[in-house]
Amino acid sequence: MKVLVTGGAGFIGSHYVRTMLVGGYPGYEQARVTVLDKLTYAGNRDNIPLGHPRLDLVEGDVCDRDLLLEVLPGHDAVVHFAAESHVDRSLSLADAFVRTNVLGTQTLLDTCLAAKVGRVVHVSTDEVYGSIAEGSWTEEWPLLPNSPYAASKAASDLIARSYWRTHGLDVSITRCSNNFGPHQHPEKLIPLFITNLLEGEQVPLYGDGLNVREWLHVDDHSQAIRLVLTRGRAGEIYNVGGGNEQTNLSVTERLLELCGADRSSIRHVEDRKGHDQRYSLDESKIREELGYTPKVDFDAGLAETVVWYRDNEQWWKASMERGRG
Structure with a gap:
């Protein structure tokens, strides 16, 4: 088995x-893994075990058709994470999001067809649905994205579906809620607030902080992707949630406590343009069809995440420097 x-x-x-290489996915214990990454500010060589006998790293752009045609042959499956993903950056750099997320997905799927890759999982986001005041989104919910990032991911989802419907490509789509855990770039809410607090700085909380997000530990998300890769149906979409809704203010208050700070460390800032009020996924499909169950408790996972950033200051400071470049 060889996975790109x-x-x-x-x-x-x-x-x-990392989980695949340590045998964390049944059936893939001996799989060879090829990582294709452009190594922008969000991609980090230190995140993967370079030198592992079953790992190959190819530095390159998912929009590079010639490179993909060179790399893809011989791979049994592709898991497609590559994307521009930070909403704030998409407000001023939308062209980069459209290029990577839409054109990159189309180029990848086209070359998967040419290379006769047998299975593809396209990793997306709940943000394609927009905002929901009450209830939860099912996979049949209309796409109503409210940021250039979300719009580019919605477009990439439709591209993926079209390659299944038109060409018969064996591709499934996952849509996850907000992820957290170690190795997340400090531009995102949880690692940004943790690193600010560890340095004795205030945290910039948008608006009143009452926007609601559903949080999912990165390990639970990765396990869900393994299930979809192994048993998911072609052309199907699977929502992947953590079943844990929190206001941004509530998350902030937990982080203040874990980092030994008080409410004076909160700095309320002007709300983000088009800021979605609430996200909530109905994940009954992946639970009932594939047996998915999130296992990481939010509070325990958050505490462990704070410890990881406290113990890995060199990693996140270097990541912040790359982000400013």
């Missing part, structure tokens, strides 16, 4: 790769 993981040096992709 795009964006495999990023936060979620690298967790998936």
Whole structure:
């Protein structure tokens, strides 16, 4: 078995790769893994075990058709994480998001057809649904994205579905809720707030902090992707949630406590443009069809995440420097 993981040096992709290489996915204990990553500010060589006998790293762009045609032959499956993913950056750099997320997905799927790759999982986000005041999104919910990032991911989902419907490509789509855990770039809410607090700085909380997000530990997400890769149906979408809704203010208060700070460390800032009020996924499909169950308790996972950042200051400071470049 040989698996290509795009964006495999990023936060979620690298967790998936590391877990596969230590035998964490039944049926893939001896799989060879090729990581294709552009190694932008969010991709980090230190996230993956370079030198592992079953790992190959290819530095390159998912939009590079010639490179993909060179790398893909011989791979049995592709897990597609590669994406521009930070909403704030998409507000001013939308062209990069459209290029990577839409054109990159189309180029990858086209070359998967040419290379006769047998199985593809396209990793997406709950943000494609927009915002929901009450209830939870099912996979049949209409796509109503509210940021350039979310719109580019919605477009990539539709591209993926079209390659199944038109060409018969064996591709499934996953849509996850907000992820957290170690190795996440400090531009995202939880690692940004943790690293600010560890340095004695205030945390910038958008608006009143009452926007609601559903949180999912990166390990639970990775296990769900393994289930979809192994047993998911072609052309199907699977919502992957953590079953844990929190306001941003509530998450902030937990982080203050874990980092030994008080409410004076909160700095309320002007709300983000088009800020979605609430996300909530109905994940009954993946639970009933594939047996998925999230296992990491939110509070325990958050505490462990704080410890990881406290113990890995060199990693996150270097990541912040790359992000400023």
